Amino acid sequence: MDIKEAVLWALLGGGTAELTLIWGVMKPTAGRKIWSFPWSKGEFPAYVVGLTIRLFITGAFAAPLAATGKMTDGMMAFVVGVAAPLLMARLAATARALVEPAVQEALSPADGTQADPPASYAGNGEIPGPRAEDASGTDVAQTGEENAAQ
Known part of the structure; x- marks a missing residue:
């Protein structure tokens, strides 16, 4: 497999993953009907x-493997x-x-007191795990089974 073909397949896979993530964020919750x-x-x-x-980075992951x-x-x-998107999130x-x-350490004042983090910093360094429940409190895996039963 040549590099161009591998990069195009990887871009297709990365695009699929990104669209799946966007789809999951846009989907209305149980209480809302608006996407x-x-x-x-x-x-x-910026998005x-x-x-x-x-x-671009997704394609860059595939190029060395193909080469x-x-x-x-x-x-x-x-x-x-x-x-690739999961790997980038972990990195x-x-x-x-x-x-x-x-x-x-850089934000703390010289007298040893704790400084407030900048307003743009809101994380604790952890990646959220997969969503196990939706807003209504039902298990997402069981929702599909209930829909199939109906």
Whole structure:
């Protein structure tokens, strides 16, 4: 498999993963009937830039594998593309966990008291796990079985 073909399959897989994530965020909860976008009007250009960068990095994950001959078919490249957003999220969480102590140390005043973190910092360095319950408190896995039964 040549590099261009592997990168295109990986981009297709990464795009599929990103669309699935957007679909999950936009889906209305049990109490709401309105689909909502995960961005406001002013945030849309930044969201598109971030999505473009993530897709570019997804292709960059597949290129070395194809260049070394480790990637043999399109399915393998597609799976690398699907896994790339998860890998990037894990790397970002690890980087945040490594950098957070240094940021806290730099923000603390010289007298040893604790300083408030910047307004843009709102995380604790953890990636949220898969959603086990929706807003109504029902188990998401059982919801599909209930719908099939009806």
